[in-house]
Amino acid sequence: xxxCGTGGLPAGTDATRQKAVEDLxxxxxxxxxxxxxxRVIRDSSILSPIAASMRAGGMSAVGLAMTGxxxxxxxxxxRFEAFRQPEPGELYLRSKHSFDRIHTLVMxxxxxxxxxxxxxxxxxxxxxxxxxxxxxxDFLDTDVDRVDEAYERYGLRHLQLTHYRVNSLGxxxxxxxxxxxxxxxxxxxIRRCNHLGIVIDVAHGPFDLVKRAAEASAKPLVLxxxxxxxxxxxxxxxxxxxxxxxxxxxxxxxxxxxxxxxxPDLLAYAxxxxxxxxxxxxxxxxxxxxxxxxxxPSVFDDYEQLPQIVDALLTTGxxxxxxxxxxxxxxxxxxEQSVGV
Numbered sequence: 001x002x003x004c005g006t007g008g009l010p011a012g013t014d015a016t017r018q019k020a021v022e023d024l025x026x027x028x029x030x031x032x033x034x035x036x037x038x039r040v041i042r043d044s045s046i047l048s049p050i051a052a053s054m055r056a057g058g059m060s061a062v063g064l065a066m067t068g069x070x071x072x073x074x075x076x077x078x079r080f081e082a083f084r085q086p087e088p089g090e091l092y093l094r095s096k097h098s099f100d101r102i103h104t105l106v107m108x109x110x111x112x113x114x115x116x117x118x119x120x121x122x123x124x125x126x127x128x129x130x131x132x133x134x135x136x137x138d139f140l141d142t143d144v145d146r147v148d149e150a151y152e153r154y155g156l157r158h159l160q161l162t163h164y165r166v167n168s169l170g171x172x173x174x175x176x177x178x179x180x181x182x183x184x185x186x187x188x189x190i191r192r193c194n195h196l197g198i199v200i201d202v203a204h205g206p207f208d209l210v211k212r213a214a215e216a217s218a219k220p221l222v223l224x225x226x227x228x229x230x231x232x233x234x235x236x237x238x239x240x241x242x243x244x245x246x247x248x249x250x251x252x253x254x255x256x257x258x259x260x261x262x263x264p265d266l267l268a269y270a271x272x273x274x275x276x277x278x279x280x281x282x283x284x285x286x287x288x289x290x291x292x293x294x295x296x297p298s299v300f301d302d303y304e305q306l307p308q309i310v311d312a313l314l315t316t317g318x319x320x321x322x323x324x325x326x327x328x329x330x331x332x333x334x335x336e337q338s339v340g341v
């Protein structure tokens with residue numbers, strides 16, 4: 001693949017390199033598949049503007065995610081874990097507040113809500129967009145009709161099935177399996193999302209969940225934030241080649257995250273993206289910053305860094321056309337197939 005070549009940047013001065021990056025960003029719909037930017041998941045904090053940094057960096061849209069298990073998980077020994085069972089209806093009520101925070105940020109920052117693939121063009125026209133997302137479908141409890149409610153009331157277009165607690169949909173990577181992967185209710189939720197037009201995200205799900213999700217879904221799967229590992233640990237959030245190839249086989253996309261414990265700088269991050277592309281093909285890789293959601297420091301924690309990421313991708317050896325796919329084109333394809341034009 002191109003990442004093994006001499007690089008996608010033209011020879012010449014720094015100004016030539018900068019122009020190559022700017023030209024690519026100008027013609028590309030760029031998307032961060034998974035983000036908590038703006039402090040949307042921090043209930044007690046003031047929301048932070050994100051539109052200015054998105055415009056400055058050339059980021060067209062972000063998948064802005066609430067967390068469905070808020071208040072029932074905690075950080076202990078540098079690891080998130082569930083520490084109590086929610087009260088009946090608790091996570092459903094919390095989800096309303098979380099979705100409202102996303103919409104408040106959208107209003108305050110004059111962002112666009114992305115409801116169809118054609119809406120993604122607004123970001124290139126100067127008005128950045130938000131794909132309303134949920135990290136963990138815990139707020140559904142066992143009521144599939146809440147998928148419809150979130151779709152209609154909040155504009156939900158991207159749903160991650162599980163997060164940091166085993167829920168009614170399936171198991172998670174960071175805890176012992178209970179369901180053997182995906183539950184029948186999880187499969188029902190996938191079918192409802194397929195029908196309505198919601199992207200299915202299997203991040204945090206173990207291989208058995210992904211395998212059953214691939215069988216249940218008529219649409220491509222997304223794994224929004226992870227990286228490749230030859231031998232992931234028993235509670236690791238990274239994935240191996242077989243896991244990644246299963247996502248690619250659905251026509252889906254894997255978002256690569258940027259913790260500094262995995263990638264110490266942006267060039268290493270670009271090489272990590274290239275590593276995944278070597279395994280699954282360049283058509284199945286994207287950006288998933290998990291901004292303000294990582295435990296470790298991030299090497300990509302501000303959208304003004306996007307030109308530097310473009311430069312790193314081209315330096316690593318991707319052609320401009322390949323880089324455009326990674327920066328957003330691949331997710332646009334999946335979004336169009338799942339949500340509609």
